[in-house]
Amino acid sequence: MDLEDTLLMMPGPVPVAPRVLRAMSKPMINHRSPEFAAIYDDCREVLADVFQTKNDICIISGSGTAGMEAAIGSVVESEDRVVSIENGKFGERFKDLAGLYGQVDPLEIEWGKPVDLEMLEEKLEAGAKAVTLVHNETSTGILNPAPEIGKLAKKYGALFIMDGVTSLGGDEVKVDEWGVDLAVVGSQKCIAAPPGLAMVSVSEKALEAMEAVKKRPYYLDLKAYKKSGDKARTETPYTPAIPLFYGLQEALQLVKEEGMEARIKRHSLLSEAVRAAMAEMNLEMFPKLNEYSSYSNTVSAMKAPKGLDGEEIKKEMKKRGIIIAGGQAHLKGQIFRIGSMGNVSSRDILTTIQTLELILREKGLLENFGAGVEAAAKVIDRL
Amino acid sequence: MDLEDTLLMMPGPVPVAPRVLRAMSKPMINHRSPEFAAIYDDCREVLADVFQTKNDICIISGSGTAGMEAAIGSVVESEDRVVSIENGKFGERFKDLAGLYGQVDPLEIEWGKPVDLEMLEEKLEAGAKAVTLVHNETSTGILNPAPEIGKLAKKYGALFIMDGVTSLGGDEVKVDEWGVDLAVVGSQKCIAAPPGLAMVSVSEKALEAMEAVKKRPYYLDLKAYKKSGDKARTETPYTPAIPLFYGLQEALQLVKEEGMEARIKRHSLLSEAVRAAMAEMNLEMFPKLNEYSSYSNTVSAMKAPKGLDGEEIKKEMKKRGIIIAGGQAHLKGQIFRIGSMGNVSSRDILTTIQTLELILREKGLLENFGAGVEAAAKVIDRL
Incomplete structure (x- = not known):
């Protein structure tokens, strides 16, 4: 590689x-x-x-x-x-x-x-x-x-x-x-x-x-x-x-140069874009929320879909040149995580989602190919 | 600078x-x-x-x-x-x-x-x-x-x-x-x-x-x-x-690539060159030795000459683009130190000694201008 x-x-x-x-x-x-x-x-x-x-x-x-x-x-x-x-x-x-x-x-x-x-x-x-x-x-x-x-x-x-x-x-x-x-x-x-x-x-x-x-x-x-x-x-x-x-x-x-306000907005919208895509791809977010907590705006953790281990998703993504994270300790295999930290761009997010869609389709785990990217792009439009 | x-x-x-x-x-x-x-x-x-x-x-x-x-x-x-x-x-x-x-x-x-x-x-x-x-x-x-x-x-x-x-x-x-x-x-x-x-x-x-x-x-x-x-x-x-x-x-x-044997020899001779120069310049080494100890082959510490503070030497060297060290804690002002570590070359050592000679002469503290460089060069010839 x-x-x-x-x-x-x-x-x-x-x-x-x-x-x-x-x-x-x-x-x-x-x-x-x-x-x-x-x-x-x-x-x-x-x-x-x-x-x-x-x-x-x-x-x-x-x-x-x-x-x-x-x-x-x-x-x-x-x-x-x-x-x-x-x-x-x-x-x-x-x-x-x-x-x-x-x-x-x-x-x-x-x-x-x-x-x-x-x-x-x-x-x-x-x-x-x-x-x-x-x-x-x-x-x-x-x-x-x-x-x-x-x-x-x-x-x-x-x-x-x-x-x-x-x-x-x-x-x-x-x-x-x-x-x-x-x-x-x-x-x-x-x-x-x-x-x-x-x-x-x-x-x-x-x-x-x-x-x-x-x-x-x-x-x-x-x-x-x-x-x-x-x-x-x-x-x-x-x-x-x-x-x-x-x-x-x-x-x-x-x-x-970017300014903290704009930086926070970017992180927030890019994570929202990931979540919007996951919803379309029938991938469930891992955290359980209450009124005081919320999804992270810098890293998204999803449950691995039935029939596909989180580590396998990570491996398949790496083969295609994208490094995501799996679960740690007892969560290994059960979840996978996508960071949207730092200088990450909307292009990076869309590429990542697109690649994940390709993998899920290959494994027979995706119905509406392209819907994830579309949902993410819609959120990104607000940037 | x-x-x-x-x-x-x-x-x-x-x-x-x-x-x-x-x-x-x-x-x-x-x-x-x-x-x-x-x-x-x-x-x-x-x-x-x-x-x-x-x-x-x-x-x-x-x-x-x-x-x-x-x-x-x-x-x-x-x-x-x-x-x-x-x-x-x-x-x-x-x-x-x-x-x-x-x-x-x-x-x-x-x-x-x-x-x-x-x-x-x-x-x-x-x-x-x-x-x-x-x-x-x-x-x-x-x-x-x-x-x-x-x-x-x-x-x-x-x-x-x-x-x-x-x-x-x-x-x-x-x-x-x-x-x-x-x-x-x-x-x-x-x-x-x-x-x-x-x-x-x-x-x-x-x-x-x-x-x-x-x-x-x-x-x-x-x-x-x-x-x-x-x-x-x-x-x-x-x-x-x-x-x-x-x-x-x-x-x-x-x-x-250099090989550890050659590397140790280089460090050793370059430090010896510094000490040979100091002897010619009437600068006394700081350490007191016994049969089991020796001068360092990677850093030389000298007593500051009468009438010139170690920190002043450091300052004068810095003005001329060379960073040496002074003394630490209660030795501040009393000594000055020259490193001969890492990728230091014979040229670096000679430049340093030459500059020190210029400073000492300017302060009226050096008799035989050039003798330090000459003594160092003689040691370096063995490299």
Whole structure:
């Protein structure tokens, strides 16, 4: 397979614009220099708009998981009680991390089902230092009710730690308005930079909590990042992945040029287009919603049709040059997922749907060939 | 200053070859694919030669410090006693990390002075789960006696954890022969890849120790990297920094083309050339040696001459387009450091010395102008 000619339609890593790829080819620089500080500061300026926050934003050389661990490990220790909401793979990861650093009280919900806010409130009433939420659950394609959970966290005095790895940069996230104390995003999702950087916004309340924690991780200590970032000349505590910063800076420049409002609208309509197509193709969406939750605007998860395994769909798509995702853990084979993150275009979406139609027809699982593409195109017309 | 025209002569990040920079511009790929596995495996094959080991090598998306923390945090917990050798900034970091995860018994030596092996043996006699050593202390330019320390570790049944961040790839390191259980290297030093990846070799004994540790870090859990790396299709536990893997693969290809023997000889002679020049320029080397230690073959640390601060030298060099390093922590101003790591050439070394001569003459601190360059050139002739 020619890698240069593959269309990535997974929920990250996403295709990276050629100008972002080219930006990474610049020579190395001293990471303790005004030149590096300027790049870092430039990134933070655009990120403030992505996060809708006045909080400081730290950039860690590591994956989104590194960002999640930094957020938890910097404010939670030994006896601290953490309520962890889990309705998918990444919720589970947050729960595991909370259990590693403190005492976790999980709110476990069947993967793909919505968060029960009443049950959450019961748990918070019992007292908690923090509550963790995966805003957009990449593994199941559900968007969880961050504003409502932020209100509950505030009501009960808990820190609100939010994984916005696949929402920030592609969907509406209002860190300050929602009261998110620590919000985490990965570079390789909606921001459409290469993988390898995690960005975490830190509220005053979170910073105070850090200062009281005796034993924080070392490489992932957000207090160290905060301190280095506050210097007259912005630095990172440890050597940063310089080419990834070049790439992030250029990717954020693209975000700025498009404008966050237009970017969110594009993500939203392209996902709606996927869902419209799936309905015509008799493919059922995987998430179960309630009034507080909705389908993700950056990744769509569908049940595999009877007689065709999700992994088989993935394989057939790959043969045709399109990479989509299957299900994770116990969902493997049962679902398949199409990302509509980052710089994805309407053409990419239509190609993906068309290819899926071809596969389903070949397997004798599609009645109205072309109806999916048509339904998607109709939504895309509103772009 | 034009960044494209700067010569990096710091002890990392080092200049990266244009073909390595270009390699990073390839499109993103799925990190759970045969394509990514092939890159990872290709890197490990060359790294086995760099490390001189049959042990498995894990590649972490993070800085050298992340690699150090992974090594310690994966095998050390709560009541475990760790003997940490400190004779420079990075020894101090290892000590801090050991103290974070276990009970540290530091062997503190004045920065720049050699390790006292008798004192070390006394500490090991008292029993220790692990001993940590910075092989090549980047902050002071001393090469510590890893083979002797490996023997002592073995004698007393301690795990030998070695920071080879600025020796591996540029100087002789024999992981298996020396009995190093966990050896760490960063991508941006002698291997001459961009910063952002850490590689750690894991011995059977280290793996057994990990399995017995109850609470390992999450993102930096070497057991998770080991497990993912052992799969039929090599993976990383969390999303890897794909462009950095492209870069590392190409940089290691360069290492392979040069051959490790020639590479070590080049590093060794170029550092000798720096030292020969310094002697002619009446600049004193900073490290104090004993029979077991030697000057570093990848970074040279010199005392700043009377009447000229080390930071001032750094500044004057930068004005002329050459980036060298000053001293860290309490050594700031007292010393200056010249890296001869990675793809550094004899021309780079001669330019650096020549520029330093010009500065010293301007300050009235040099008698025999040109003698430094001449002495260096004589050593370089042996290349």
